[in-house]
Every structure is written in structure tokens, then in C-alpha cells.
Amino acid sequence: MIKKYNLYDNEWLAGLYDNKERWVPCFLKTTFWTGMSTTQRSESINAFFDGYVHSKTTLKQFVEQYERALRNKVEKEFQADFKSYSQMVPCAMHYEMEKQYQTVYTISKFREVQEEFVGKVYCDLICASEGFLGMTYEVHEDVVYEERSTKKTFFVSFQRDKCEFTCSCHFFEFRGIICRHAIAVLIRNNVKKVPDRYILKRWRRDVSRAHTRVAVNYAGLVSTPGQLMYDKMCQRFTTLANMTADDSLRASAILDWIDMQCEQTMASKSSHGSNVIPLHSTQISSRADATQGTGSGSVRDPECAKRKGRPRTLRKKCPLESSSKNVPYVLGKQLTLELNSCVICLFGSW
Ligand SMILES: [Zn+2]
Incomplete structure (x- = not known):
């Protein structure tokens, strides 16, 4: 509103904006955010990237480090899953x-x-x-x-x-x-x-987490048969959805069929007692060594990158950054934040 109606000089609105942390949560508390609030918007995702990414990380390095961070997260989840099964508070x-x-x-x-x-x-x-x-x-x-x-x-x-x-x-x-x-x-x-x-x-401790099936490594991809089948099925479902989305009769018939298949699969899984924690969490770990792959799909640096923000020499350096060498291009802080928010969106969809 401030931007749309050019109300930058309005003191009352400026005061409201300054105190937004105190009133915005009232409008959000009936929405499920897994407890995340606007005041801590980047803390959790910064923690996710701690030790992996800094303001001098190149785009190429970011992709590789993102995979390492994700692998580390999956491994920690796997350990926590194991703990949840073997221990009880x-x-x-x-x-x-x-x-x-x-x-x-x-x-x-x-x-x-x-x-x-x-x-x-x-x-x-x-x-x-x-x-x-x-x-x-x-x-x-x-x-x-x-x-x-x-x-x-x-x-x-x-x-x-x-x-x-x-x-x-x-x-x-x-x-x-x-x-x-x-x-x-x-x-x-x-x-x-x-x-x-x-x-x-x-x-739930027995939930099957879909994000462990997401292919994050496209350089020298080494996928398990389950991973390949998952990708193949997702592609077919997307094609079918594109073809039938405008035909409500056909679309609802397909949805009914999918629901029926889900029910049958659930019934068959529970009768075989296979509704257990997915050990495919390790799939990403097994592919991790290929992160540095040099195949045709390997990640390359962009041809040029433009710096933003204050001169590099005046910025406060984080310990990881000061130890870093061989940094050909600078990834601006803004871009890092945007990529962070992409990752937040990605996690949100999971
Ligand atoms: Zn209450």
C-alpha cells in the first residue's frame, strides 16, 4: 500500500511498518507455517547452508554445495529416524x-x-x-x-x-x-x-518423505532403479495432467483411478507390513560422490557475473569466507538471498 499510493511520508504508516513484527503474526496465526514466523524468516535456511555457502560462492559452487548440504541433511534425518525407531522418550x-x-x-x-x-x-x-x-x-x-x-x-x-x-x-x-x-x-x-x-x-516416524527421491545431482547422475522409475512416473503424470486438465469428466475419472490405486497400494503395503521408514534416504548419499562429475551435464560457471554491494575490502568476512581461495566470480548477496528463498519454496512444497 505504501508503495502503491506513494505514502512513504505518512508517519502513522511508517510507525506501523516499523512495528510489523508485533501485528503481522496476528494475521498469520491461523495459517499452518510449521511454527515459522516472519521475524525469523531466514534463520532456519541460513542454518541449513551454514558452512557451505557464503557471499563469494559462485553459482557453480552453489549448486555443488547445495547438494552437499542436502546430502548432509538427509544423512542427519536418517540418523534421527534410526534414533526414533530405536529409542523412546x-x-x-x-x-x-x-x-x-x-x-x-x-x-x-x-x-x-x-x-x-x-x-x-x-x-x-x-x-x-x-x-x-x-x-x-x-x-x-x-x-x-x-x-x-x-x-x-x-x-x-x-x-x-x-x-x-x-x-x-x-x-x-x-x-x-x-x-x-x-x-x-x-x-x-x-x-x-x-x-x-x-x-x-x-x-510421524513412519512417514515416507518424498524429498529423498528428488534428483538433485545432474552431473554424472547415478540413480537407483527406484529413483529412475519415480522420475519416469512423475513425467508421465505431468503429461497426462497437461492433456486432460481442461476435460473435467476425463480428469475426474483419472483422479478416481489414482485414488483407487493409492488405496489398493496402501492396503497391500499394510498387509505386508512394509509401511516402514524409507531407507532410500541413502540414495542421495550414494550419488554424492558424483557431485564433482565432469560429464556433459556438469555445472559450469556463468560467463560473467556483476558484483553488487559495497567494495569487497570493506565487508566483514566470515571465517569460511576468509579461508576461501580460488574464487573466480562473486555471487552477490542479493542473489544468494533469492536462491535461499527458492530453496525455502522448494522445502515448502515438500
Ligand atoms: Zn491454546
């Missing part, structure tokens, strides 16, 4: 619901859920009123803010017949973790097990 409370999460979630996600179960002791159910959408409970929570204890009020609406709740903190909608206020209400209503919609598939 004990329950802190004796509620069935906590046990339900303990058996299906990965260790790190279960710890987050457990924190809410433990945090329930700070919550007090004050009163309840019956409304159009079931009961609404007023919950007071003792919170500590800047070393001072204070009470915060939350409202949880609960529909008993559907076992569905909404809390005014919107913790579940934003982070996908059931909040302590809702837990207090569920326990008050003698709910033993939460419905499946409150157990997100993405954090």
Missing part, C-alpha cells in the same frame, strides 16, 4: 493421549507435544458457556514474562460430537502442535484419544 504424564503421540511421532516432535502436556499444570479452567458451536471454555494460564508472573486468558471452543476444538492461541493451526489449553479441555471432557486430524502425517 518416556511419557511425563499418564494420559492416553500423550502415549498416542509417543508411539507415532518422531522423538523431537514428541518432545514438543510433551512440553504442552507438562504445561497443562499452569492452566486453570475458569468457566464454560454453551454456544452455537458447542462449549466455550475460559482457560487461564500462568505465564512468566520478563521475570514477572502474569495470567493470560484463552478461549477454547469444543464440539463434543466431533471431538473438535479451536483455541484462541491458534497454536495447532500455526505450529501443528496441540496446545496446553486444548489438552486441559480435552481432559476435562474425558477424551482418551485425539482424532487422527490432530496427528500430522508429516511428523
Whole structure:
């Protein structure tokens, strides 16, 4: 709005813009962002690239380093998966619901859920009123803010017949973790097990993560048969979707057929007990050695690159950067950020 209506001189809007971290989250809290907020927009992705990419990284080096970073991430995930299967964090409370999460979630996600179960002791159910959408409970929570204890009020609406709740903190909608206020209400209503919609598939320990099948290495590609078949199927599905997207009858018939195939495959997998963690996480590791490949598809530096920003000599250097030699071209910081956001988008789609 400021840009569109040329309101750069408006003090009130400038003040609002300066304090955006304080009010923008209110508009985002009902949307699922896995807990990521605007104020920490690049922290997580910077951590992903820590030690791999810096402002002097060339485009060619970026592609190679991206693959290394991804491989490292997959390896860490594989180790975490193994840990999730071989170890179990004990329950802190004796509620069935906590046990339900303990058996299906990965260790790190279960710890987050457990924190809410433990945090329930700070919550007090004050009163309840019956409304159009079931009961609404007023919950007071003792919170500590800047070393001072204070009470915060939350409202949880609960529909008993559907076992569905909404809390005014919107913790579940934003982070996908059931909040302590809702837990207090569920326990008050003698709910033993939460419905499946409150157990997100993405954090289950037995989930099959699709991104481990993504081909990231196109130099001297060494793919497994499963990887090749996955790519082949994706290409065919895309072609079919392009051909039939405008024909609603044919498209819905194809979607029905795909749904049927999914159901049959799931049924056959569960009957054979093969719904386990994907060991193909190692596929990327096995291809990693080919990163430096010199085949026809190898990554080359661009012919020229233009620098941006202040002179190189005046910039503060990070330890990795100062140790770097042989840097023919400079990848501007802006470009690094744009590539970072591409990667964020990529992760978002996973
Ligand atoms: Zn809540």
C-alpha cells in the first residue's frame, strides 16, 4: 500500500511498518507455517547452508554445495529416524493421549507435544458457556514474562460430537502442535484419544518423505532403479495432467483411478507390513560422490557475473569466507538471498 499510493511520508504508516513484527503474526496465526514466523524468516535456511555457502560462492559452487548440504541433511534425518525407531522418550504424564503421540511421532516432535502436556499444570479452567458451536471454555494460564508472573486468558471452543476444538492461541493451526489449553479441555471432557486430524502425517516416524527421491545431482547422475522409475512416473503424470486438465469428466475419472490405486497400494503395503521408514534416504548419499562429475551435464560457471554491494575490502568476512581461495566470480548477496528463498519454496512444497 505504501508503495502503491506513494505514502512513504505518512508517519502513522511508517510507525506501523516499523512495528510489523508485533501485528503481522496476528494475521498469520491461523495459517499452518510449521511454527515459522516472519521475524525469523531466514534463520532456519541460513542454518541449513551454514558452512557451505557464503557471499563469494559462485553459482557453480552453489549448486555443488547445495547438494552437499542436502546430502548432509538427509544423512542427519536418517540418523534421527534410526534414533526414533530405536529409542523412546518416556511419557511425563499418564494420559492416553500423550502415549498416542509417543508411539507415532518422531522423538523431537514428541518432545514438543510433551512440553504442552507438562504445561497443562499452569492452566486453570475458569468457566464454560454453551454456544452455537458447542462449549466455550475460559482457560487461564500462568505465564512468566520478563521475570514477572502474569495470567493470560484463552478461549477454547469444543464440539463434543466431533471431538473438535479451536483455541484462541491458534497454536495447532500455526505450529501443528496441540496446545496446553486444548489438552486441559480435552481432559476435562474425558477424551482418551485425539482424532487422527490432530496427528500430522508429516511428523510421524513412519512417514515416507518424498524429498529423498528428488534428483538433485545432474552431473554424472547415478540413480537407483527406484529413483529412475519415480522420475519416469512423475513425467508421465505431468503429461497426462497437461492433456486432460481442461476435460473435467476425463480428469475426474483419472483422479478416481489414482485414488483407487493409492488405496489398493496402501492396503497391500499394510498387509505386508512394509509401511516402514524409507531407507532410500541413502540414495542421495550414494550419488554424492558424483557431485564433482565432469560429464556433459556438469555445472559450469556463468560467463560473467556483476558484483553488487559495497567494495569487497570493506565487508566483514566470515571465517569460511576468509579461508576461501580460488574464487573466480562473486555471487552477490542479493542473489544468494533469492536462491535461499527458492530453496525455502522448494522445502515448502515438500
Ligand atoms: Zn491454546
